[in-house]
Amino acid sequence: MCVLLLFCGFRERESAIEVENIDKANLIHLPMTGDSISAIDLFLKQISMGDKKREAELNHFSHYHPLILFDAQGDNNLCYENELFFLNELNNDKICNACVQKISAPFYSCGLCDFFLHKWCAELPNKLEHPCHPHQLILLKKPPKPIGLFYCNGCGYYCNGFAFQGIRNRCMNYSDYYPDVKCAFLPKAIIHKVHEHPLFLKKDCITAGCAACDRCIGMFAFGCDICNFNLHYTCARLPDTIKHRYDEHPFTLIYAPIKNGLDEYMCEFCEEGIDPKWWFYHCIDCDQSACAKCICTERKEVQNIKWGSTYNFDSHPHRLIYVPTTDDGCDYCQENFYAPFPLTRQIGFKCEQCNIMVHPFCPYR
Structure with a gap:
């Protein structure tokens, strides 16, 4: 008991020093005033590594064709002449292939495919230090096997965007550790109006619980160790x-x-x-x-899925497309989409040439 009390006292003093040293003025303040501004957008914009040179055309590892820059500044030396018209007419359903969030300028686009990358997503670092992981994470240059679909350890949802991964030879227990882009770049600390101290990013809040909801799930959280106050990160970013x-x-x-x-x-x-x-x-x-x-x-459950993306399977001769599931069953296993994979029950693959719909994991089995 004495050892536990000493440890708790040390942890509180350590947390107090951490809170005292943090620059509160530069922290993101939550909640956002309304849902027209997304907290996730603010988190992602922090990815920007400074004033990097804007390339009019980019060859990126994630796509077969050159990508063209669209920038709200309207510099026609860098972009198409009809850029401003394109930006005004851009549909809200255009999704970044990296972070799987709505696209906004500046971004790169392929003129031949439905492929988009925020400029900051196109400049993601190859390696990343993350407060919720003991070792360095690396940016995957290819989609995770076997189906290009991975379970994000940050938000607890499946994703088909870009992923970071624990280095295998250093993380024997973390070889399947995949945070998606938005979870990999959550801020290390935030200010929330419901609590007097800064809240620091942590692996989860299963032990202490979330102050906003009764869910007991393993997702990233923001917490204050001094007060034993925690919020799931999805609760912390709820708009006012x-x-x-x-x-x-x-x-x-x-x-x-x-x-x-x-x-x-x-x-x-x-x-x-x-x-x-x-x-x-x-x-x-x-x-x-x-x-x-x-x-x-x-x-x-499918907020991290970009519909219309394609994937090649060795077991099927044609490209399969990510689509929302229907009431029909899987053409491979004949079961409905709520079984045998409940976490991916809303995600399906469709072959337009064969006119079939299948569970995400069935083509691989």
Whole structure:
């Protein structure tokens, strides 16, 4: 007991020194005021390594064709003459092949394929030190085997974007450690309005629990060791307000504990009761509530998947395309898409030449 108390006291003093030395002015402050600005976008822009020379044309290891730079500055010596028109007409469904987030300028694009890279994603470092991993991570130059689909250790979802990996000869227990781009470049610390101290990036908060939700899952978190306060990183980046098509007013994020609140709240989406011990959204004007998981993202399990991407399998003669699953079963194993791989139940591969749909892992089995 004495040893434990000494250790805890040492850890608190160490954390206090770390908090004292950090430059709070340069930290990202959360939550964002609204959902029009994404915290993930701010995290990803930190990847930029300074004022690197802008290349008008780039040959990148991830693509067969040269990539052309599109920059909001409109420098026609670097970009197409119709660049500004292209930027204005750019559809919201254009997705970066590296971070699998919506594309925004500056970015590189292939004129022949549906291939996009944010400029900062095209300049990812080959090696990376990460606070949640004991050894150096390396940027994979090829998609992870066997299907180009990997499980991200940061957010707990499958992804088909770029991945970092633990070096095998140094990480015997981490050879399958794959953070995606956005999780690899989460800030080491943030400021959140619900807590007085900076919150530092950590591997998870399973032991202490998350202050915002009741999920016990292994994903990256932000925490304060002095106060034993933790937030899943997905909870930490919830916006302060959200606009939804079902309500003319914005929903406001409600933090627990609620003072002088109602005894019962019901989610308008899943129609289940909301436990006021955890964070949720509420519209004061309409007296409507919503679970954070319901209102924030539809098909959240596939937020890291770029649909339309292709992959080659040795067991199939044609390229297969990533597509959302349907109610039909897999043409390989004849089972529905909720079995035998529940974590990838919304992800399928389609062959347009053979007109078949299959589980992600079935072509490899």
